[in-house]
Amino acid sequence: MSRSEQFASDNYSGICPQAWGAMAEANRMDEPAYGEDQWTTRAADGLRELFDTDCEVFFVFNGTAANSLALASMGQSFHSVICHELAHIETDECGGPEYASNGAKLLLGTGADGKLTPQSIEHLVTKRTDIHYPKPRAVSLTQATEVGTVYTPEELRAIRSVADQYRLNVHMDGARFANAVAALDVHPSEITWKAGVDVLCFSGTKNGLAMGEAVIFFNRDLAEDFEWRCKQAGQLASKMRYISAPWCGLLKDNVWLDNARHANACAEQLEQGLARSPGVSLRYPRQVNGVFADLPEPLQAFLRNKGWRFYNFIGGCSRLMCSWSTSTEQVDRFLADIDHWNRNHRG
Amino acid sequence: MSRSEQFASDNYSGICPQAWGAMAEANRMDEPAYGEDQWTTRAADGLRELFDTDCEVFFVFNGTAANSLALASMGQSFHSVICHELAHIETDECGGPEYASNGAKLLLGTGADGKLTPQSIEHLVTKRTDIHYPKPRAVSLTQATEVGTVYTPEELRAIRSVADQYRLNVHMDGARFANAVAALDVHPSEITWKAGVDVLCFSGTKNGLAMGEAVIFFNRDLAEDFEWRCKQAGQLASKMRYISAPWCGLLKDNVWLDNARHANACAEQLEQGLARSPGVSLRYPRQVNGVFADLPEPLQAFLRNKGWRFYNFIGGCSRLMCSWSTSTEQVDRFLADIDHWNRNHRG
Amino acid sequence: MSRSEQFASDNYSGICPQAWGAMAEANRMDEPAYGEDQWTTRAADGLRELFDTDCEVFFVFNGTAANSLALASMGQSFHSVICHELAHIETDECGGPEYASNGAKLLLGTGADGKLTPQSIEHLVTKRTDIHYPKPRAVSLTQATEVGTVYTPEELRAIRSVADQYRLNVHMDGARFANAVAALDVHPSEITWKAGVDVLCFSGTKNGLAMGEAVIFFNRDLAEDFEWRCKQAGQLASKMRYISAPWCGLLKDNVWLDNARHANACAEQLEQGLARSPGVSLRYPRQVNGVFADLPEPLQAFLRNKGWRFYNFIGGCSRLMCSWSTSTEQVDRFLADIDHWNRNHRG
Amino acid sequence: MSRSEQFASDNYSGICPQAWGAMAEANRMDEPAYGEDQWTTRAADGLRELFDTDCEVFFVFNGTAANSLALASMGQSFHSVICHELAHIETDECGGPEYASNGAKLLLGTGADGKLTPQSIEHLVTKRTDIHYPKPRAVSLTQATEVGTVYTPEELRAIRSVADQYRLNVHMDGARFANAVAALDVHPSEITWKAGVDVLCFSGTKNGLAMGEAVIFFNRDLAEDFEWRCKQAGQLASKMRYISAPWCGLLKDNVWLDNARHANACAEQLEQGLARSPGVSLRYPRQVNGVFADLPEPLQAFLRNKGWRFYNFIGGCSRLMCSWSTSTEQVDRFLADIDHWNRNHRG
CATH class of the missing domain: 3.90.1150.10 (Aspartate Aminotransferase, domain 1)
Known part of the structure; x- marks a missing residue:
């Protein structure tokens, strides 16, 4: 890579050498389409191994899609999603979640340093319970947050506890999930399924890929027919190996x-x-x-x-x-x- | 590329050398995101030059998205799209166009060799005009068709003539547009804007890219705010150069x-x-x-x-x-x- | 009523005297809104008594809404609904079901006299099972059909049997349900829940009301949060008693x-x-x-x-x-x- | 009407005598359906006369639908609607506008006494213009507001002026429009089309009907194919005269x-x-x-x-x-x- 003079965004960066190498390897011959190739199997298995659990894994093109489709699978159009007022899904997705869900509203919570508090979630769930207001069915957390902070495992478990009380699914926007794992120095499972996260959108793009996010359902019931949802929404890559092989490059040797x-x-x-x-x-x-x-x-x-x-x-x-x-x-x-x-x- | 034993699909093939080379070149340094990079400008200009007209160009991830979003920009949820009964948008997009348009129906026409006839279009437009049936606003043609045939410029102009009569927009699914141009041995403009096509979805994937389709609006009024539509639908690549640079590779030296x-x-x-x-x-x-x-x-x-x-x-x-x-x-x-x-x- | 010279439609008719009387009675004083009035409770209880089961009952304005929202509650946008090619939901709802479901396709089956056969349903479920085609999740039957015929209890049970085999929900468009009950001379339960119908849209409009359809969930799981769906879709009447009181008029003395x-x-x-x-x-x-x-x-x-x-x-x-x-x-x-x-x- | 002990809502009230009388008259004979009856023509003409302009008039069942469909006709899914933070469309429609538009966000403005200020509108339009944020295309005003205040003609014209500057359509939620006209003692045109309102949702329900709102397009371009939108959304009454005849009762003798x-x-x-x-x-x-x-x-x-x-x-x-x-x-x-x-x- 040439000299760079920017701190504008982590998505100004290119493809890292290991991802590039895997892509080159995947390009050596013809392969079946729509994820029936060897690379996609390998990448999904690699993620299952990384998280040390039998989760369901789907690859989509970008973060808007990953988050929007994951949230759509957690509720209906008349439900709502609780997120921090600074959350990317609220401020920078141009209504993507509302579009994919056909109208679910985002309810905006608060908390210091970009982190939603259990109290704020509870307030939003309980302040209205009538049918004139969309019923909360999910909480969306960004890990790391939009302002560069991280939820600790304890904080996540406290949120899960409120979520359990009110039957909310927990979504994690992991645009910078890797950075959070690195910062917290924990096993990835500690801040996901062991802390009650139902679905994680794990970004490859910001970590060194050209494009491609993994939507990981720890709660496998929510994954029912998700491949159809991806297809309909224009998120099923025909040459999927060009997303999954680079993921193999990222996963190998951590x-x-x-x-x-x-x-x-x-x-x-x-x-x-x-x-x-x-x-x-x-x-x-x-x-x-x-x-x-x-x-x-x-x-x-x-x-x-x-x-x-x-x-x-x-x-x-x-x-x-x-x-x-x-x-x-x-x-x-x-x-x-x-x-x-x-x-x-x-x- | 290694020896291959398949005629299963043109999307089993890999990335062609020239596209790969352009991608490698684009990977040499950091670049602005969301299409503000030099490659995207160059690819869009290249397509304008190729078609010899000042069209609007947008890059999206795949064909489902290209077709679905293009069609959504041509009408409202209560309108309908006329296509051949064998059209990919009907048979293989899992309701993608209906989803992107929030409910527009596809009306199925007929014609020999997978080609919609003007008569069939006219029949579908005129058989119902009451408000209990969705009002046709677009015709979608696949060039080349799903069964490997091509519309001649004359056939396209005859369809445009019916479209004009009934105020229909004309969409072209160009999953194999390049193959049609090659087969007909015409200038690309002859089977697009000069024949009255409003929007072309020109596939790069089947032509040698990893992924990435160009949505080309010859009718620029229909392109109004289309970049917002792409963003909301999860079709705006952050590292867009990895779609557009390979397109530069395809366009150079034809x-x-x-x-x-x-x-x-x-x-x-x-x-x-x-x-x-x-x-x-x-x-x-x-x-x-x-x-x-x-x-x-x-x-x-x-x-x-x-x-x-x-x-x-x-x-x-x-x-x-x-x-x-x-x-x-x-x-x-x-x-x-x-x-x-x-x-x-x-x- | 004055002399009439029409056989155009059963919705050209007015409000029958008993419905009118109930409406007049309901108009004697102020009443709580949004279904919290005495009439709505009474009408819902009356329907539960009529069907002799503890079903969930909701009142909406018209048949398009009743059918579209009921079908939307049976699946997701990427699912499909199997119906007869002559079904009203296909031919006369202007894409209402596709709109309410955000894109679910209708798959058109066949059968003599407007009646879907188990064979036709099975054919549509099994002919495609790949993710490029929307997955069937519901069968919609019209009782009586659009051509004035009726499904017998045996025919309905045979369809339920196929539905069970393929995990399909069964919806009944009862625009003329009353006429079917009268023709078959059966208890209403015999052609609904006892025959495996999950949801019935029972029309009051064609039976003598100004407007107002009852959406009746025999499968109560499918009714979860349906009141929110109605509200969001503009189908929650503020002065709901003017729909429910007339229903009381219809239900009294059969x-x-x-x-x-x-x-x-x-x-x-x-x-x-x-x-x-x-x-x-x-x-x-x-x-x-x-x-x-x-x-x-x-x-x-x-x-x-x-x-x-x-x-x-x-x-x-x-x-x-x-x-x-x-x-x-x-x-x-x-x-x-x-x-x-x-x-x-x-x- | 009997003695009432409530100030809970103006929709707890019943049908006023004049509306009832018109409904009774409309019930004397069979009439064509779907608005082709004499009453619907008469009510629409009556509203054109009342507003003293050749507007387009449509009748729908309730306010949620009237507002949601009117707003959907003013923009696309990736656009946004500016409204006061206390606006009914934000606080009490359970995501109805987001649903009907397939995802348009509401941007919340401020102003004393429930009234949106031109400054607040301008702030919301100009604070973000990138494609990651939905582009504002409409302003929605409630007249009278949710807190019982009214916009003066001057205030409305000032808002129109900002709207013109930024190409925004102006929608008026007229749940209590009649009360605003009475309070301001102006001709209805003075606070609608003469002040730059494009579409008014004029509520009949709160004024003395059982149900039924008039969606009035002063900007007739926005009304294109609106009847199809109503049909698809389940808002076309088959026996429409039971909405329109009562409107005739309201309009006669003011x-x-x-x-x-x-x-x-x-x-x-x-x-x-x-x-x-x-x-x-x-x-x-x-x-x-x-x-x-x-x-x-x-x-x-x-x-x-x-x-x-x-x-x-x-x-x-x-x-x-x-x-x-x-x-x-x-x-x-x-x-x-x-x-x-x-x-x-x-x-």
């Missing part, structure tokens, strides 16, 4: 975890550098691969002028994302530019 | 056309061999990359036993598909096996 | 059955008169309140010119419908006009 | 306006009485037929114990609704009970 650890480490390096910078403050605790920092506007302008790309999040704080392809040199260059500005431009 | 010509030529070779085989008859005229032949059941069993894979179509005839990766040696081996059977197993 | 018997008797009188008329032939066996007869075109013109209204059905045969408000004098006048024409206009 | 004035006057009487009551305060300015008052909890309990029914609104304030059937005696009795409590139960 490349997925190395990729996540690397991205987290780059973010930590960035965080530590920023912490030393006068006038810069962190908005949220940095736990995974993103740093959310309030940068003075002149500094932002200076950095952008130097060619750095990054987005500003709600409330104006800058979101700096690292990925498997971020280099420590890149972080150093960025911090050096900030130092330079601090020396020259600040009184 | 690789797409060479791929199609090669596949058509293999099918012609197959057709000619089968024509010489006693007891074998062709069900439909062979015009593109598939041969539809009635093979005696013992012959089918013999071939399958030798390792050949192919599917039987409605009515029991065998569908033998060639692709860019089919080799003339493979066709020779297949025909030799048939000869062998003819010599030894037929009285 | 007015519904008298109305149906009367309509059937008028149709029988019509049938017998037509049977004596030269040049007129019956298309289907007359079993309930409609006669399907091939009338010579000049006779049709003569009758219409005399002011009679009736519709022609597919294939050009005339559909002559009787209702609770049809009078024997009206039938006599119609037959007299035919006699007159026969005497004067036929060679 | 009964609708008298009903609204009466309800407003009762609410005013209630408001004035409450204003004199110690410990009671009004939450919102009383402008139409509802009073929103903070009643001490012991007083609420006392009143409920005396048999009075009323609901508490968000924030715990009591909502006291009057209708055409509320009597001044009823208001007097209620106020007398409050006086009694004040004398005996307050220190």
